[in-house]
Amino acid sequence: MPPVRETRQTKVNSGSKANQPPPKPIVIHSDVIEISDSEDDVPAASLKRKSSLVLSLERNVKKLKEENQMHKNEEKNLKAELARVKKKLEKAKHETEAIKNDKHNLAAQLVRSQSEVIHLQSQVSSNPVPSKTCLPISEIEDDVTCEICTMKMWTPYILECGHMYCQCCLQDWFSTTLAQHLAAHPNYNINQQQMQMPYGMEHYMHLFANTMPQPKYTCPSCREELRNPPIEAFNVKSIVRAVASVEGESSPRKETGSSSRRKGKAPAVREDPWSGFFRKKPKA
Ligand SMILES: [Zn+2]
Ligand SMILES: [Zn+2]
Known part of the structure; x- marks a missing residue:
């Protein structure tokens, strides 16, 4: 039996014994494990690997x-963003409200x-407004009609009492x-009364005439005695023609001769129609 050379078993896994002398290789039986004499070879490689690992x-x-720092920053930014979004959401909620x-x-x-419109519509329907403001002809028809002949007063004359x-x-x-009277x-x-007045005494004619019996002309309606001849009502004359034009009625043509005088028709001759009834008053 050959002697077994006692060797210390190599321990490489203990970092705490790195300062101890490296163990001698252990040879079991006849197998001899050759280990390099250089004690720095094995730890140096290990250290290299270790340092590179470190x-x-x-x-x-x-x-x-x-x-981690980046994630923290991102988290911070996200939190800020979240706060902003929350604020916006709150604002949007208020706006929605x-x-x-x-x-x-x-x-x-x-x-x-709508209720007001309905109310107004009901008012309009109950009080229809005419689309065009027009003169109610039927209402003034009576005012332009002669009460005696019941025809339009083409040549209306007004009396002192106001009747026409x-x-x-x-x-x-x-x-x-x-x-x-005659x-x-x-x-x-x-x-003749007028002609019989002496020359230069014409202005006394009415005084003289007043002493003579005179015909008493009156209003056909109220019978008020008339001291003056009727006066032509030109404004009513215009209204009569306006009403007639609306109704499609034309003014009667003027006819010549006194024999053509008819009720409701205009006289032919343009003369004083009252000269045969009323005396002309002297000019002052
Ligand atoms: Zn008449
Ligand atoms: Zn009258």
């Missing part, structure tokens, strides 16, 4: 730290307006009065 780990740690209120108010206002008739009807009315006073002649 460096790698340190790099990883540094990288992880940086990533305000819009809802507005909508509610507008709806109420719409209801009020067409010229022909008044002439007929005065003729009747004159005829009655029956009672056969010598009455209005023209």
